[in-house]
Amino acid sequence: MGLLLxxxxxxxxxxxxxxxxxxxxxxxxxxxxxxxxxxxxxxNLVVANAFTLQTPMQYDFVHTLLExxxxxxxxxxxxxLLEQLVAPAxxxxxxxxxxxxxxxxxxxxxxxxxxxGFQVQGSTIAQEVDGWILTRVAWIEKAL
Numbered sequence: 001m002g003l004l005l006x007x008x009x010x011x012x013x014x015x016x017x018x019x020x021x022x023x024x025x026x027x028x029x030x031x032x033x034x035x036x037x038x039x040x041x042x043x044n045l046v047v048a049n050a051f052t053l054q055t056p057m058q059y060d061f062v063h064t065l066l067e068x069x070x071x072x073x074x075x076x077x078x079x080x081l082l083e084q085l086v087a088p089a090x091x092x093x094x095x096x097x098x099x100x101x102x103x104x105x106x107x108x109x110x111x112x113x114x115x116x117g118f119q120v121q122g123s124t125i126a127q128e129v130d131g132w133i134l135t136r137v138a139w140i141e142k143a144l
Contacts (some may be wrong), residue, residue: 025047027047058084110123121139
């Protein structure tokens with residue numbers, strides 16, 4: 001969580017935008033590591049289950065992975081994030097990562113989201129020079 005937030009803040013800054021990072025993870029160890037990486041935002045990084053998280057805030061950008069959510073709950077989980085955590089006109093970003101060492105290829109997240117009934121506004125991939133796909137990302141925009 002911490003490295004991703006750091007990178008996002010840097011990339012946004014290079015484009016003239018300022019991001020205030022918030023993060024949720026079910027792992028205390030990962031949250032503590034993220035807090036050490038981003039001490040100025042330590043109170044924005046919490047240990048919680050994103051499926052049941054209750055917060056008075058909504059966020060312009062919410063990123064998630066599906067690999068830690070049982071497949072039969074993907075649709076309910078994504079709907080809940082869109083309804084509860086994504087602000088109007090905000091974006092839900094869903095990623096899938098590969099692992100060459102474990103021979104795991106990333107889920108075609110754009111097609112999967114469409115199969116679940118979501119309208120995908122965009123997608124991208126990151127790949128090695130040899131064509132190995134590292135990451136697939138797709139996003140859904142919430143209406144006003």
